[in-house]
Amino acid sequence: MHPTLPRPTLRSSVPDVLGQVVRLLFLDYWLYTVTGIIFLVYAISIPTFLSSGNLINILVGASLTGIAAAGFTIALLAGQIDASTLGVVALSANVAAVLFQKLGVPFPAVLLLTLGVAALMGLLNSFLIIEGRIFSLIATMATSGVYIGLSLFITGGSALSIGRAGFSETLMARPLGIPVPIWLLALTYIVAYIVLNYTKLGMHIYATGSNYQAARLAGVRVKSILRLCLVVVSMLIAVVAMLAMARVRTSLMFGVTPSAVNFGDVVIAALLGGVSLYGGVGKIQGTLIAVLFLAVLTNGLLLLSLPPAVAALIKGSIFMITIIVDAQRHLK
Amino acid sequence: MEVMQPILETRELSKRFGFVEAVKNVNWQVFPGQVTALVGDNGAGKSTLIKLICGAYLPDTGEIRVRGQQAHISGPVDAFKLGIAPVYQSLELVENRNVMLNMYLGNELTRGPLNVFLDKKRMYVESQRVLGEIHARIPDVRQPVAKLSGGQRQVVAVGRALVRGGEIIILDEPTAALGVEQTQEVLRLIETLRSNGKTVVLISHNLSQVMEISDWISVMFHGEMVGTLRRDQVSRADVVSMIMGTKADDLAMA
Numbered sequence: 001m002h003p004t005l006p007r008p009t010l011r012s013s014v015p016d017v018l019g020q021v022v023r024l025l026f027l028d029y030w031l032y033t034v035t036g037i038i039f040l041v042y043a044i045s046i047p048t049f050l051s052s053g054n055l056i057n058i059l060v061g062a063s064l065t066g067i068a069a070a071g072f073t074i075a076l077l078a079g080q081i082d083a084s085t086l087g088v089v090a091l092s093a094n095v096a097a098v099l100f101q102k103l104g105v106p107f108p109a110v111l112l113l114t115l116g117v118a119a120l121m122g123l124l125n126s127f128l129i130i131e132g133r134i135f136s137l138i139a140t141m142a143t144s145g146v147y148i149g150l151s152l153f154i155t156g157g158s159a160l161s162i163g164r165a166g167f168s169e170t171l172m173a174r175p176l177g178i179p180v181p182i183w184l185l186a187l188t189y190i191v192a193y194i195v196l197n198y199t200k201l202g203m204h205i206y207a208t209g210s211n212y213q214a215a216r217l218a219g220v221r222v223k224s225i226l227r228l229c230l231v232v233v234s235m236l237i238a239v240v241a242m243l244a245m246a247r248v249r250t251s252l253m254f255g256v257t258p259s260a261v262n263f264g265d266v267v268i269a270a271l272l273g274g275v276s277l278y279g280g281v282g283k284i285q286g287t288l289i290a291v292l293f294l295a296v297l298t299n300g301l302l303l304l305s306l307p308p309a310v311a312a313l314i315k316g317s318i319f320m321i322t323i324i325v326d327a328q329r330h331l332k
Numbered sequence: 333m334e335v336m337q338p339i340l341e342t343r344e345l346s347k348r349f350g351f352v353e354a355v356k357n358v359n360w361q362v363f364p365g366q367v368t369a370l371v372g373d374n375g376a377g378k379s380t381l382i383k384l385i386c387g388a389y390l391p392d393t394g395e396i397r398v399r400g401q402q403a404h405i406s407g408p409v410d411a412f413k414l415g416i417a418p419v420y421q422s423l424e425l426v427e428n429r430n431v432m433l434n435m436y437l438g439n440e441l442t443r444g445p446l447n448v449f450l451d452k453k454r455m456y457v458e459s460q461r462v463l464g465e466i467h468a469r470i471p472d473v474r475q476p477v478a479k480l481s482g483g484q485r486q487v488v489a490v491g492r493a494l495v496r497g498g499e500i501i502i503l504d505e506p507t508a509a510l511g512v513e514q515t516q517e518v519l520r521l522i523e524t525l526r527s528n529g530k531t532v533v534l535i536s537h538n539l540s541q542v543m544e545i546s547d548w549i550s551v552m553f554h555g556e557m558v559g560t561l562r563r564d565q566v567s568r569a570d571v572v573s574m575i576m577g578t579k580a581d582d583l584a585m586a
Binding site: 198199200201202203204206207210211213214215216217218219220280281 | 388412
């Protein structure tokens with residue numbers, strides 16, 4: 001839906017157009033404006049910022065966070081907070097690592113099997129939430145622990161180095177000069193945008209998240225919608241896991257590894273992008289711009305050699321402010 | 333007065349929750365094209381009876397007949413198919429979606445391959461038409477429901493019932509949270525529905541409204557159907573005493 005234009009005021013038309021532009025720039029699309037401003041500031045003040053190497057670096061990092069954030073957003077729109085991301089990453093990555101490195105399974109099969117395992121994780125999550133009637137955040141925190149345990153179990157507790165060719169090369173390839181993660185980011189958001197805004201499924205996702213009872217009484221298959229969204233999140237996270245693993249060429253211990261992906265950013269991005277923790281509110285493109293904003297911001301701070309505390313403090317503050325705004329908006 | 337066939341009927345309908353008999357052997361008849369008010373004190377069983385008819389609950393015993401045929405209503409969708417369309421007191425709207433999408437919730441018009449895409453154009457046209465038929469004053473069906481007034485939201489909820497093919501529109505306390513002007517809007521809406529040939533069941537605590545607009549008044553007391561009377565044959569005082577459980581036998585008739 002487009003932002004509505006302001007109603008005509010008593011002023012004459014030229015300042016009126018200006019008023020509309022200001023409103024668009026600073027109210028409706030404020031995050032785009034802020035990102036643009038930060039980008040310009042960095043471009044002017046940091047010499048290495050605009051190099052193609054750096055920009056690609058930003059985008060690749062953003063792609064991993066972005067794909068995960070897309071999944072998180074979809075679940076959130078359906079009213080579910082999926083906190084099992086670390087667990088899903090850990091188990092997906094280790095399953096892929098064991099299949100590829102230890103068992104010599106060909107890459108396409110590894111891809112399919114890993115996505116299949118992720119789907120199963122999504123189904124377990126939804127089983128606890130739907131049939132178990134457990135609040136999503138708690139249920140997924142619990143399953144996360146199980147997934148991490150399983151991931152350690154299958155690798156015998158130690159990290160696995162991906163020496164065999166075919167994994168990193170495929171996932172880090174650059175068709176048309178653009179790295180695979182960026183292609184996947186674009187694909188994810190385009191598909192998500194179309195589904196959420198133009199299809200019956202998308203409408204039902206929003207309805208389920210916004211007013212589960214209303215949707216149910218109107219005949220929407222709410223349980224199927226929840227299951228679908230939870231499976232989709234997990235599968236997208238598995239994609240991110242494999243991309244992260246390809247980047248560092250080693251399996252991910254406890255689902256994390258330096259310079260892989262920061263899941264705190266995923267949550268902050270969704271909130272900053274306008275997705276509500278209470279469900280049924282938000283636009284997928286908001287998440288994307290928030291991901292880019294955070295990526296650009298962090299990159300600049302890094303290039304300025306500022307201590308990590310600065311980034312941490314800024315992100316923490318953003319997080320805090322967005323949850324306050326979200327709560328106020330919801331409770332009104 | 334000619335004998336009309338009821339469009340909706342319950343026979344010995346019962347529902348209990350644990351030890352509480354919410355609805356006890358209810359025999360009820362609703363006549364087509366008329367406004368039937370369902371009244372009773374809190375806990376009399378009105379909401380439960382309605383939920384049984386709308387498929388939100390399953391009855392323990394008894395049967396529901398629609399247009400003379402026995403009906404098995406196991407869920408909201410079964411009720412919709414029979415033309416029974418509830419408008420719950422909470423309205424059950426999706427706040428941040430727009431009017432037309434709310435009217436088509438669960439029933440969206442689709443187009444394209446595999447009917448996957450929303451047909452927003454057709455829904456726009458149709459929702460405008462339906463709202464026009466009930467003289468709704470909603471300027472733009474593309475604005476989010478959250479921005480509407482209480483009376484307008486009521487209209488959207490009724491619009492959804494009509495879009496769903498509702499012939500028997502059940503309104504649960506439609507004016508409970510509304511001010512004077514908006515209440516009048518809703519009463520006019522009920523009048524319009526009746527002149528469009530719809531059957532209206534109105535649950536209300538507001539006896540002056542009930543006396544003003546209904547053709548029939550059905551009174552429940554402690555889960556039982558005390559009786560159904562023609563509005564023009566009963567006084568407000570009579571209704572009140574039936575609601576309170578006195579004078580149960582004198583006036584009961586169908």
